[in-house]
Ligand SMILES: C[C@@](CO)(OP(=O)(O)O)[C@H](O)COP(=O)(O)OP(=O)(O)OC[C@H]1O[C@@H](n2ccc(N)nc2=O)[C@H](O)[C@@H]1O
């Protein structure tokens with residue numbers, strides 16, 4: 001389906017967590033993190049046009065899995081912005097062209113929240129500054145601020161307190177979405193269950209990982225990636241072990257679960273190696289699909305016209 005005419009369109013990337021260090025549960029139910037985000041070139045496009053009421057439409061392979069009601073993060077973003085700035089006619093048609101796997105650990109819902117916020121700000125001329133937009137993003141969800149800024153960043157707190165990171169060059173990735181998603185709160189609960197009775201250290205980004213990003217060396221990055229949620233995701237979805245193994249056997253430098261999963265992420269030496277890993281994963285039958293993408297990618301971006 002073509003983009004609805006006469007609107008404002010924003011393109012927003014997915015993310016992979018190259019390190020996800022998870023602390024002990026906090027009294028508010030969240031976990032303190034050292035969350036090293038890398039935005040990657042798989043995108044949702046959010047188009048907003050004036051309408052009498054709030055209306056959501058979605059296209060794309062996973063469209064049927066996306067809520068069309070007020071729980072959609074894009075709808076919540078529009079409502080929060082309108083309430084904060086006293087927008088007189090906040091009716092809006094939000095169209096989501098969805099390419100990011102749903103409930104896949106790649107922050108697709110967060111991308112749509114950040115995208116709708118930026119698009120509505122432009123449509124309504126609210127003139128919210130970067131700080132105000134980031135503040136609304138943090139209210140929408142822990143990962144939403146990163147979807148707005150993109151690139152690479154260290155997320156502290158519950159992931160919403162961002163420090164941009166230097167990255168040299170591009171890293172070549174393969175992403176293997178699974179059939180069916182995993183619930184983020186359920187994966188954090190499983191992580192707590194698996195670690196019950198053990199001392200959980202304060203989460204810290206490792207110097208080796210940050211150095212690997214700065215030098216742009218995929219072999220160094222592969223040696224440093226880690227995800228504390230991976231054992232929990234594999235515990236809830238044991239078939240992920242076969243997907244990870246298939247990517248490693250195909251020559252990936254590193255294989256890890258993306259965030260809370262179930263999408264598996266594979267780091268490759270270069271573009272040609274990524275294509276080979278993707279082909280082998282597709283042929284292995286251990287995942288729904290396999291797609292190459294590069295990171296870092298730019299954050300939420302207004303598209304011309
Ligand atoms: C795991 C991560 C890694 O980047 O991403 P996904 O894999 O979901 O994409 C994030 O921490 C997901 O962030 P996000 O999806 O924005 O979570 P939120 O809406 O803020 O929170 C949903 C639920 O996840 C749990 N949660 C989230 C963040 C955090 N630091 N600690 C938590 O325990 C809580 O149970 C919370 O109620």
Ligand SMILES: Nc1ncnc2c1ncn2[C@@H]1O[C@H](COP(=O)(O)OP(=O)(O)O)[C@@H](O)[C@H]1O
Pocket residue numbers: 065066067071072073074096101102103104105106107108109110112113181182184260261
């Ligand atoms: N715009 C949206 N796109 C996808 N899912 C959304 C959206 N808004 C709310 N959700 C809800 O958020 C859940 C998590 O979706 P998503 O952000 O894609 O995954 P993850 O948190 O694993 O990165 C979905 O199962 C869905 O119920």
